[in-house]
Each structure stands twice: as structure tokens, then as C-alpha cells.
Amino acid sequence: MRRPIVCLLLLTLICCVSQGKKKKKEVKIEVMEAISECTERAEDGDTLKVHYTGRLESTGEVFDSSQGKQPFEFVIGAKPKQVIEGWDIGLKGMCVGERRLIVIPPEFAYGKRGSPPQIPPHATLEFDTHLVSLTKQTFQEKYLPHVQFLSIPVGIGIFFYYLYDKIRRAPSEQEVKKAGKIEKKKSSKKKK
Secondary structure, rough: HHOOOHHHHHHHHHHHHHHHOOOOOOEEEEEEEEOOOOOOOOOOEEEEEEEEEEOOOOOOOOEEEEOOOOEEOOOOOHHHOOOOHHHHHHHHHOEOOOEEEEOOOOOHOOOOEEOOEEEEEEEEEEEEEEEEEEEEEHHHHHHHHHHHHHHHHHHHHHHHHHHHHHHHOOOOHHHHHHHHHHHHHHHHHHOO
16 A cells, blocks of 8 residues: 555656756757758868857847958867857758858856856847858868877787787796707707
């Protein structure tokens, strides 16, 4: 009789805890101008040049813009990050010439701190973005850091294998004594 009551209490507790957690909002992407023939899409490691206008969703007030200036250049998905996380998410998969409206909740922007004085705490941001150019990451840029990282443990492994092989192939004391006796016999036979 106790088991059903305990199970019911546990189930009630789990439901209450899961409802108490806030759902993390997502970045919303609206394609404003699509490109019919897109040969390359933006992916992590690519260098993008983007024109943008950033507004506060609550008031519509523009807090930053690249209009009339050089497009903003950055590497998407770079570590350490070069832009807010919402940009990495919102611009991924974008084609050159495409225009997107990206609505970024505070969790993916400046969060509870904001970026005073233009961006208040807990602000949802809207970015009207236009991808001007895209430079793909070269093979070396993409894989060389991984190869460099692995070269140290591989080099150490090769060094220890070399030592192990030298020790393994080194003759034992008995083999050295036996070889010495054979040499003595050969040299004594030559003298005769």
C-alpha cells in the first residue's frame, strides 16, 4: 500500500520541479530576402562580413548600426567568441546576399548585465542583418590546430615506443655471455 503513495508523491514532486524551471528562449530567425542559388552557406570557422542594424525589441530604438560604414567582419563560431552567441546561431547557414531578421533573447545576448548605456539588462535584441561576403576556412586553418594538438602526444608515444623497442631487443645477460663464449672459441680456433 505504501509503494503507490510513494510513487505518487515522487511523480508530483518531479512535475512541480519541472514546471518551476523556466524554458530557455530560442533565437528566432526570419529570412527577409532569400537567395535562389546559394553555393556556400556560412558555417563555423568562416569569415563573414555583415551589415546590420541592432534594435531593442521593447522600444524599437536603434542601439548600433554598420550602415554607412564598413561591414562588420568576424569569424562565426570562433573560440573565444567574437560576437554574442545569438549571432553565431542566427547567421549560421546564411548565404551571401541574404537578409535576415534575428531576434535574440537575453540568454543569447547580454543577459542580466546588459551592455550599458545602450542595452539595458534582460533586453531582447533584433538585428536586421545582410551577409555581404563569406570567406571559407582553408583546409589548413580547419585541421592544422588539431594536428598540432595531437603532435605532442603522438611524439611522446613514438619516443616511448622507441625506448621500449630498444629495451626489448637488447640482449639478455645470458645471451651476452653465450656470445662471448662463442667469440672466444672462434678466436682460439683461429690461433691454432
